[in-house]
Amino acid sequence: CRIAVLISGNGSNLQALIDRFQNEQHVQIAVVVSNKADAFGLERARRAGIPTKVVPNRSFDTREAFDAALMAAIDQHEVNLVVLAGFMRILTPGFVQHYSGRMLNIHPSLLPKYQGLNTHQRALDAGDKVHGVTVHFVTEELDGGPPVLQATVPVLEKDTADALAERVHVQEHLIYPLAVDWFARGRLAMRDDGCTLDGTLL
Numbered sequence: 359c360r361i362a363v364l365i366s367g368n369g370s371n372l373q374a375l376i377d378r379f380q381n382e383q384h385v386q387i388a389v390v391v392s393n394k395a396d397a398f399g400l401e402r403a404r405r406a407g408i409p410t411k412v413v414p415n416r417s418f419d420t421r422e423a424f425d426a427a428l429m430a431a432i433d434q435h436e437v438n439l440v441v442l443a444g445f446m447r448i449l450t451p452g453f454v455q456h457y458s459g460r461m462l463n464i465h466p467s468l469l470p471k472y473q474g475l476n477t478h479q480r481a482l483d484a485g486d487k488v489h490g491v492t493v494h495f496v497t498e499e500l501d502g503g504p505p506v507l508q509a510t511v512p513v514l515e516k517d518t519a520d521a522l523a524e525r526v527h528v529q530e531h532l533i534y535p536l537a538v539d540w541f542a543r544g545r546l547a548m549r550d551d552g553c554t555l556d557g558t559l560l
């Protein structure tokens with residue numbers, strides 16, 4: 359399975375994928391694409407010998423033009439799966455449809471709770487006792503596609519958003535490679551009413 363990983367920043371999830379699959383045949387990170395030239399994740403990719411591409415969103419007048427350039431950069435590498443790993447751009451419907459059933463995202467909350475930004479602070483403000491992270495297929499609804507896998511973390515007394523984010527990240531690095539592994543082995547598929555793991559509706 360050839361995958362493209364899309365990033366905008368640090369790329370710790372990218373690193374988890376690199377570490378998990380570098381000695382495996384069934385998943386190959388074909389390209390890492392960033393909309394930011396200074397994303398540290400690009401450095402992680404280079405160190406691992408993975409081709410990188412920067413598509414700066416600021417160079418494009420419209421979202422459609424940016425997404426078309428992004429699509430061209432990805433499709434050139436003939437990938438089976440697009441993995442969003444801290445990619446901080448909202449994608450157009452045309453882009454999402456192009457990769458329908460072939461694009462995963464990781465979102466730092468227990469979806470459907472806290473779609474969008476500042477999830478850790480919002481969980482704290484709400485007084486939640488449990489927080490977490492979700493891997494889901496990407497559909498046109500922002501952070502709304504069928505969930506594949508979730509992990510929970512406890513919210514501790516006197517927790518801060520940063521401390522909570524760090525605890526969530528540990529879980530992210532465990533579940534994202536797992537979901538990609540399932541997809542690569544043909545165990546995971548998106549359907550109209552959700553998604554399936556080895557035939558079982560999740």
Ligand code: GRF
Nearest residue numbers: 368369370371444464465466
């Ligand atoms: C993660 O918290 C992920 O859930 C969210 O963006 C962040 C990316 O972190 N979508 P990193 O760049 O992988 O370290």
